[in-house]
Amino acid sequence: MAELKYKLTNDVLFKSLFVKYRDLLKRLVAALLGIRVEDIGPDFRVTNSAMPPEAMGEKFCHLDINMTVNGQRVDLEVQVEDKGDYPERSLYYWAREYSSALPVGEDYSQLPRTIVISILAYPQFRCVEYHSEFGLLEVRRHERLTDRLAMHYFELPKLPEVVDAGDELKLWLAFFKADTDEKLEELVTVGGEIMVQAVEAYRSVSASDEFRELERLRDRARHNEASALAYERRKVAEKMAKNCLAKGMSVADVAEVTELTVDEVLKL
Numbered sequence: 092m093a094e095l096k097y098k099l100t101n102d103v104l105f106k107s108l109f110v111k112y113r114d115l116l117k118r119l120v121a122a123l124l125g126i127r128v129e130d131i132g133p134d135f136r137v138t139n140s141a142m143p144p145e146a147m148g149e150k151f152c153h154l155d156i157n158m159t160v161n162g163q164r165v166d167l168e169v170q171v172e173d174k175g176d177y178p179e180r181s182l183y184y185w186a187r188e189y190s191s192a193l194p195v196g197e198d199y200s201q202l203p204r205t206i207v208i209s210i211l212a213y214p215q216f217r218c219v220e221y222h223s224e225f226g227l228l229e230v231r232r233h234e235r236l237t238d239r240l241a242m243h244y245f246e247l248p249k250l251p252e253v254v255d256a257g258d259e260l261k262l263w264l265a266f267f268k269a270d271t272d273e274k275l276e277e278l279v280t281v282g283g284e285i286m287v288q289a290v291e292a293y294r295s296v297s298a299s300d301e302f303r304e305l306e307r308l309r310d311r312a313r314h315n316e317a318s319a320l321a322y323e324r325r326k327v328a329e330k331m332a333k334n335c336l337a338k339g340m341s342v343a344d345v346a347e348v349t350e351l352t353v354d355e356v357l358k359l
Contacts, residue, residue: 097297100212100247100267102154103142103309105169108296109156110140115289120160120167122260123208124242125254128176132161142305157188164188164205169267171204180208181242189239206241210267214248221249221264256281266290332356 097104109116114288117135121128139157146287156167170177180319189205216223223244227236247268254261262282266289269275275293276287328349335345346353 095270095272095275095306097306098270098275099293100169100171100210102171102307104297104302105153106142106156106294107299107302109167110137110142111138111289112292115292116156116158116283118259118285119263120158120165120208122263123167123245123259124160124165124206125147130161134159136199137157160206162203163315164203167203168209169212170209171212173211173215175217176230177209177211181209181244183222185240185242202239203242204239207244208243208245210245210247210249210264212268214246215244216246219249221246228264254278254281256283257330259285262286263289266293276322329359333359 099105099108109119113135116137117131118128121131127162136159137156138159141153142154158165158167166184168181168184185205186206188207189202192203192205193199193201223246225242225244226238227240228234229236242315245264247264250261250264252270254265256262262278265274266278266286266300269278273291278289282289330348332345332351335348335354336342340348340355342356345351349356
């Protein structure tokens with residue numbers, strides 16, 4: 092099988108494709124929210140379509156798609172790696188969107204329903220279902236506090252291997268999960284016109300010079316981010332090692348606790 096160089100969970104490809112092909116984005120959002128695409132009103136728009144090259148090279152650059160959908164704010168994310176804090180991070184994304192939605196002088200009742208949709212390339216929850224939806228409920232009565240918060244998580248590893256041609260949600264998620272040309276071709280075969288359009292759009296965008304340059308800058312930003320995080324972890328480990336040595340712990344034990352080498356501990 093020919094493995095794809097870029098999967099749709101690549102955040103640069105994800106945003107480049109769906110910002111350019113708005114009709115496909117509308118179909119995707121309708122499937123993820125469980126509504127008919129015909130029921131999405133004329134106010135549908137992307138509010139953060141720009142991807143300036145200078146921003147792509149910055150450390151900790153965050154790529155998502157913010158939309159207005161039937162008067163609601165919707166934030167669509169893809170997440171490849173489990174860093175152990177995604178539920179908290181996605182709640183922060185919701186809070187950022189929700190808190191910025193109130194016009195000056197308006198009543199709090201005018202705050203819009205705000206939805207974060209996360210497509211995850213790893214298992215997040217201890218359940219068999221690939222889709223989890225969270226809201227604000229009273230812990231005993233399960234009474235809803237407000238409908239203004241909704242958090243949707245779609246876990247790609249839990250998606251069934253065989254996708255029903257009539258289930259558009261599963262087709263879209265299989266598109267995100269696809270990692271070979273053969274799997275893309277399968278989607279074209281079983282998914283009908285919408286998957287034909289989606290795969291053609293994928294191939295067009297992933298082969299474009301514009302995407303390749305953005306991905307080069309993004310890759311550099313990922314490297315800088317990893318270096319920055321490794322540096323911070325190293326400084327924390329060194330500080331811990333010094334404290335342990337000051338308390339009389341042996342060099343070997345300090346090395347084991349801090350995951351530094353014995354030589355590194357001796358140089359402190």
